[in-house]
Amino acid sequence: MDKALMSGNEALARGAWEAGVEVATAYPGTPSTEILQNVALYDDIYSEWAANEKVALDTAIGSAYAGRRTMAVMKHVGLNVASEALFYASYTGVNAGLVIITADDPGMHSSQNEQDNRNYARFAKAPMLEPSDSQEAKEFVALALALSEEHDTPVLIRTTTRTSHAKSVITLEDRETKEKRPYIKNPPKFVMIPAYARRRHPVIEERTAKLRQWAETCAINTIEWGDKKIGIISAGAAFQYAREIFPNASILKLGMAWPMPEQKIRDFAAQVDRLLIIEELEPFIEEHVRQMGIAVEGKSIFPAIGELTPERVRAAAVEAGVLAKNGNGHTPDVGALPIRPPVLCAGCGHRDVFWTLRRLKVTVNSDIGCYALGVLPPLESSDTIGAMGASIGVAMGMRHAGLEKENVAVIGDSTFFHSGLSALATAVYNNTPIVVIVVDNRTTGMTGHQGNPGSGETLRGEHGHRIDIAAVARALGVKHVYELEARELKEMQNTIKEAQKSGEPAVIVARTICVFETSHNREPYIVHNDDCNGCTLCFRIGCPAIFKSDELDEKTQRPKAWIDPVQCVGCGLCYDVCARQAIEPGKEIPVMAA
Amino acid sequence: MTNKKANFLLAGVGGQGTLLASDIVAEVGLRQGLEAKKSEVHCMSQRGGAVTSHVRWGEKVASPLCEKGTVDFFVAQEMLEAMRWLEYLRPGGTVILSQQELPPTGTVFGSAVYPDKERIFTTIGQIAGKLLALDAVGVAESLGNRRTANSVLLGALSAELAEDEQPWLEVIMEKVPARHKEVNRKAFLAGREGAWELGD
Numbered sequence A: 001m002d003k004a005l006m007s008g009n010e011a012l013a014r015g016a017w018e019a020g021v022e023v024a025t026a027y028p029g030t031p032s033t034e035i036l037q038n039v040a041l042y043d044d045i046y047s048e049w050a051a052n053e054k055v056a057l058d059t060a061i062g063s064a065y066a067g068r069r070t071m072a073v074m075k076h077v078g079l080n081v082a083s084e085a086l087f088y089a090s091y092t093g094v095n096a097g098l099v100i101i102t103a104d105d106p107g108m109h110s111s112q113n114e115q116d117n118r119n120y121a122r123f124a125k126a127p128m129l130e131p132s133d134s135q136e137a138k139e140f141v142a143l144a145l146a147l148s149e150e151h152d153t154p155v156l157i158r159t160t161t162r163t164s165h166a167k168s169v170i171t172l173e174d175r176e177t178k179e180k181r182p183y184i185k186n187p188p189k190f191v192m193i194p195a196y197a198r199r200r201h202p203v204i205e206e207r208t209a210k211l212r213q214w215a216e217t218c219a220i221n222t223i224e225w226g227d228k229k230i231g232i233i234s235a236g237a238a239f240q241y242a243r244e245i246f247p248n249a250s251i252l253k254l255g256m257a258w259p260m261p262e263q264k265i266r267d268f269a270a271q272v273d274r275l276l277i278i279e280e281l282e283p284f285i286e287e288h289v290r291q292m293g294i295a296v297e298g299k300s301i302f303p304a305i306g307e308l309t310p311e312r313v314r315a316a317a318v319e320a321g322v323l324a325k326n327g328n329g330h331t332p333d334v335g336a337l338p339i340r341p342p343v344l345c346a347g348c349g350h351r352d353v354f355w356t357l358r359r360l361k362v363t364v365n366s367d368i369g370c371y372a373l374g375v376l377p378p379l380e381s382s383d384t385i386g387a388m389g390a391s392i393g394v395a396m397g398m399r400h401a402g403l404e405k406e407n408v409a410v411i412g413d414s415t416f417f418h419s420g421l422s423a424l425a426t427a428v429y430n431n432t433p434i435v436v437i438v439v440d441n442r443t444t445g446m447t448g449h450q451g452n453p454g455s456g457e458t459l460r461g462e463h464g465h466r467i468d469i470a471a472v473a474r475a476l477g478v479k480h481v482y483e484l485e486a487r488e489l490k491e492m493q494n495t496i497k498e499a500q501k502s503g504e505p506a507v508i509v510a511r512t513i514c515v516f517e518t519s520h521n522r523e524p525y526i527v528h529n530d531d532c533n534g535c536t537l538c539f540r541i542g543c544p545a546i547f548k549s550d551e552l553d554e555k556t557q558r559p560k561a562w563i564d565p566v567q568c569v570g571c572g573l574c575y576d577v578c579a580r581q582a583i584e585p586g587k588e589i590p591v592m593a594a
Numbered sequence B: 001m002t003n004k005k006a007n008f009l010l011a012g013v014g015g016q017g018t019l020l021a022s023d024i025v026a027e028v029g030l031r032q033g034l035e036a037k038k039s040e041v042h043c044m045s046q047r048g049g050a051v052t053s054h055v056r057w058g059e060k061v062a063s064p065l066c067e068k069g070t071v072d073f074f075v076a077q078e079m080l081e082a083m084r085w086l087e088y089l090r091p092g093g094t095v096i097l098s099q100q101e102l103p104p105t106g107t108v109f110g111s112a113v114y115p116d117k118e119r120i121f122t123t124i125g126q127i128a129g130k131l132l133a134l135d136a137v138g139v140a141e142s143l144g145n146r147r148t149a150n151s152v153l154l155g156a157l158s159a160e161l162a163e164d165e166q167p168w169l170e171v172i173m174e175k176v177p178a179r180h181k182e183v184n185r186k187a188f189l190a191g192r193e194g195a196w197e198l199g200d
């Protein structure tokens, strides 16, 4: 049998293909993005990016109703957006199998919170599986689809950043194609008007009871017996750390996060002296076990905040006296080190926008995307960032409440289509005087440059229909719509001022460049040492291509600027901000005719 | 195969190719019949941020992350990053260091200070059993492509592991673009041979 080293995300895609999935939908979001990108490599599966997670899940539900095995994928906060769909799908059930993947992000490597989506399984009354490595990730997709069909329910799979992005070995198998199940009209099942929904609720409760029964004997809730002084219940990535740090302990590994096998847990607990729960984030298993009347320790020992790591598990266990200290506990004294946070790329067009907003000293209600990096020094020009699409609503609220300063909303193109549209409609409807700047770099940059309705490029690489953002704003009734190049700093500054004076909703589509997608067609810029006096103005745009040179200015004794020709892509912002004309533009690179 | 079990840490800066290099190390482990796991973080860290990747070889590997203080081979692609992740090194472990300095933007617009070379070498020396400080970028540049610096480092690593070059070259050839195969092969061999001379 063939084996391959795959990330959890690649394995989930492989699992979808092997299990006969025919339709897959998603909206990108770390750490889930590569799942659909890998699904798209299989021609047998129709796959697409939706404009947001709710649309992705509605679409997936429709496909499952119509009789095809289907997968929907999103990051943890994406399931908040899609939760409406999850709840009704739990009531209606499916027809062909439906698996929903939620990729959680303990430690917030690239998210705004670390919510624990196991809670959604209990909340929505849908079963959830939780793989702990790539092989399980692959196998659990097939299992989830079979469960979905057998129990007429959507099935959730929860991964975390660690299981999604870590690579381990998987065994490759062939694809098993499934006959399309016929769709048969059945309003009492598929139409959730109150009269029918009331009839569905008991069906759902019965389903959970049956699934709990299944969980008792299923092959993915397993016990590895060892020393019985300590018994550990664990799941997901945390299981691997538990195994690593407690090589001899007995471990009950729950491959199914919800519902839990109560009898199995009781039997296990009865046989060990001390029962510990090692789980990432919330005390989800722990509270359930305690509710069953079993003495258990979990979050009193192991942290509930942040991602677990082998050393965090060990340190917590040592601190609690569960483990003896080992020899690893040395720390070299490296002293204070400069941090290295992510920064806007050299040449990124978002820098033009935030440089301008900083100069205008307005309050900035920003949003989620690469442009969120505008909050960091030296640009430091964002006041609020919450969740995707929040910028416009928060900006409106600040206006209603009589904010002392002018404010603007900043939103990316992908985010605009994700959840900016209905907020903008609200602004027009109530004639709320807000200025919305759409930073349009024609790509979903933050998550690795996926297409979106504004770029027109589809997941399968086709050029679909590109939706014109300015036209959308006009169609929604915005009277003041401006389109400009963010690189033209003066024009952008004047336009923002003009829009603010209008006293009505205004939209500025600021076209910016994503240097991953297109280029400025210029050679690197050069600093003329004779003219530079080390004034530091160009340092303050935060460009990663600009460094302090070794040469000091005689008068000021400050280091002069130096532009790294390898990193500079020739955007010219430093040239625009330099007050001494010490920077020379790179030559234009002629664009080759296609 | 002399090392049935090994923990590796690769650390660099977004854009330096840390992830590809660690993919190669993991794959080499697999080719030798070992279990291999690898873990990294994508996304935010790639926009010029700090990037690390853990690789573990063994008969059986549970955690995809190395525990602090257990890394046998630490490949640092940048001087400051070598300091940042040094606590992962096992006392007596080996550090393969590219002497490249990439000052983060905070040292340019702010008051943060890049640690000096002397301090970096002494600190590493206090804990490492062996430090190989290579001018990996210089070697790569002399071969005509500075982006092959990672192959130089991997060459040095393979020599430190006292291993056959074959599986390494095989995997590198599979993973790099066709037009860069030859220069990467040269870079790997340069790192492999040079490693001994540059020793501690």
Ligand SMILES: Cc1ncc(C[n+]2csc(CCOP(=O)(O)OP(=O)(O)O)c2C)c(N)n1
Pocket: A027, A028, A029, A030, A053, A075, A077, A078, A081, A111, A368, A369, A370, A371, A388, A411, A412, A413, A414, A415, A416, A441, A443, A444, A445, A446, A447
């Ligand atoms: C509900 C939700 N879904 C997905 C994400 C992941 N995510 C973060 S930013 C972003 C899109 C950014 O694209 P865009 O608005 O075009 O801005 P850019 O990054 O290109 O500047 C996505 C999908 C998220 N944070 N929240």
